[in-house]
Amino acid sequence: MSACAASVEQVWDWLGEVADPEIPVISVVDLGIVRDVRFDNDACVVTITPTYSGCPAMKVIADSVTEALQAHGIEQVRIDSRLSPAWTTDWMSEAGKAALKGYGIAPPVQQAIDISGLHAGIRRRATPQVDCPNCGSPHTQLTSEFGSTPCKALYKCLDCREPFDYFKCH
């Protein structure tokens, strides 16, 4: 019998309170990077997947998850990393997207499609309309393909003139 008092559901709830280190308004669960929670004898095994392969936040996320669960009385926590299936912004929850917008980051606006074999993404065609998270205007313009982190691009609003981050579809 497991010595852990907590259920898997309870652990998911606790993980829902662990913030992403770079975007603290969104939890690691809402971001879609927690892929699995299970118990292996006494150890709680949490499987996470990187957003981008070089994401420097993965170590911090693993540490925060371990710390949070230990604070709730789970002594043995193991973090597994899983590559496949690769993380996509489609896994971001609606609550997560709303939180991003409230924080001033425009959430991904379309479904990320499976790009492999389609070769659609390697040339710039029609770009999606990204609404300004500050004033809601659809008149925005890409400033930079990359923003403050690899997962974001930099936009500016042509109406309220505010620059803002856009969480790229991935």
Added chain:
Amino acid sequence: MDAKIDYLLRQGDNALILSQQLCQLVGKGPALEEDMALSNVALDLLGQTRMWLSYAGELEGQGRDEDRLAFLRDAQDYRSCLLVEQPNGSYADTLTRQFLFDTWHYFLMDGLTRSSDERIREIALKSVKEVTYHLRRSGDLVVRLGDGTDISRAKMQAALDALWMYSGEMFLYDAVDQQMVEQGVAPAVDGLRQQFLGHMAEVLAEATLVMPSPDAWMQRGGKQGRHSERLGFILAEMQFLQRAYPGAVW
């Protein structure tokens, strides 16, 4: 050496050396947007390096992890192609090198998403998303600068002409590549080369640049460990800490 390990080192080393070169431009980009883009591309490539080299180390089974493979191998043991060790040069050189690499890299990763090796498939599926973005950005800029002013066009054409001879090595398949193709691990060279040349022709035409001949003489040797002097300088800087303080950890 086992062909698959060699093949994995080639992938990891390409990403690592190009990442290291791009890192030298952090804080020195010609514009803030470019500075951020270069460092983010470098970061993606470094993440991909870890995936390739850690798999290579596991297959080798001699206790070498990705750090030991990156920091404790000498230049002749590096399997990166000659293109990635070309100097950053002017921004036209940096961008052209990137565009040549990104185009090949994208079609290779796309091919590897159908590899017979599950782990390679997983790494490629992760990488191809990032590389798609890299290629879109570098292709975009090639068009903007090629079809830009007389000066920007001349600089881009000169960079393309100078770097073109490093764009063929990836398509010169040796015994290692052949073995990987036969095992269904790697995509066949013909299709890959056609895709590369097709994309080159499309983007360069839009950029009003003259594409050099696909049949031009090509430099070779990097994949087999025969590098230019320059790789030694790149490694000297990258490996300094582990060489000076062996076993130092974060």
